[in-house]
Amino acid sequence: xxxxxxxxxxxxxxxxxxxxxxxxxxxxxxxxxxxxxxxxxxxxxxxxxxxxxxxxxxxxxxxxxxxxxxxxxxxxxxxxxxxxxxxxxxxxxxxxxxxxxxxxxxxxxxxxxxxxxxxxxxxxxxxxxxxxxxxx
Numbered sequence: 001x002x003x004x005x006x007x008x009x010x011x012x013x014x015x016x017x018x019x020x021x022x023x024x025x026x027x028x029x030x031x032x033x034x035x036x037x038x039x040x041x042x043x044x045x046x047x048x049x050x051x052x053x054x055x056x057x058x059x060x061x062x063x064x065x066x067x068x069x070x071x072x073x074x075x076x077x078x079x080x081x082x083x084x085x086x087x088x089x090x091x092x093x094x095x096x097x098x099x100x101x102x103x104x105x106x107x108x109x110x111x112x113x114x115x116x117x118x119x120x121x122x123x124x125x126x127x128x129x130x131x132x133x134x135x136x
Contacts, residue, residue, distance in 0.1 A: 005029050034071035034119040041132040044099025044106075053088075053095040065131050066096030067115060072125075074118040079111055079131075087111070099133050108135045 008024040045063040055066040069075060072093065079088040079097045087106065088097040097113075099106055110130045117125040 034117070034123075034125065035069070036115065036117075036125070036127060037068040038113070038115075038127070038129060039065065039067070039131065040129075041134055042099065043134045043136050046105060046136060053090065053098045055094055055096050064096040064098050065113070065133075067093075067113075069093045069115070069117065071120050072117040073120060073122075074116075076116045078114045078116075080114070081106075081111060082109065105135075106133055108133055 005027040008028050010022045011019065013019045042062050042065045053064060055064050065079070067077060075091060075093050077090045077096070078086060080086055087101045090096065110132050112130055113128065115125070115127040119125060
């Protein structure tokens with residue numbers, strides 16, 4: 001079910017054909033539960049960053065590091081080198097890291113990711129981990 005407010009009505013008919021309706025008041029509010037699915041490796045496109053990090057959920061390639069995030073109001077993804085240098089940032093859940101920094105493909109290595117988010121129920125989430133950039 002999608003998040004939102006919904007009007008709930010119960011309509012019934014007796015065995016004698018009499019009908020009645022009951023409306024639930026106030027509206028029923030459904031909130032999306034927050035979730036984070038974070039891959040641990042990806043293979044950037046060596047021919048250049050043509051997608052600008054925009055993730056296509058129907059694509060069959062694995063050339064963008066893209067956490068699948070649901071149920072958040074605010075979001076920030078940061079990617080760091082092993083020496084702590086900030087390589088990438090995004091505040092858009094549909095934009096991930098394409099493996100490039102300053103127009104150049106990064107070396108095959110392990111990189112650190114951090115996510116800061118605020119969920120629909122105003123809880124703060126801080127997550128961190130690593131991702132392996134594999135060159136084809």
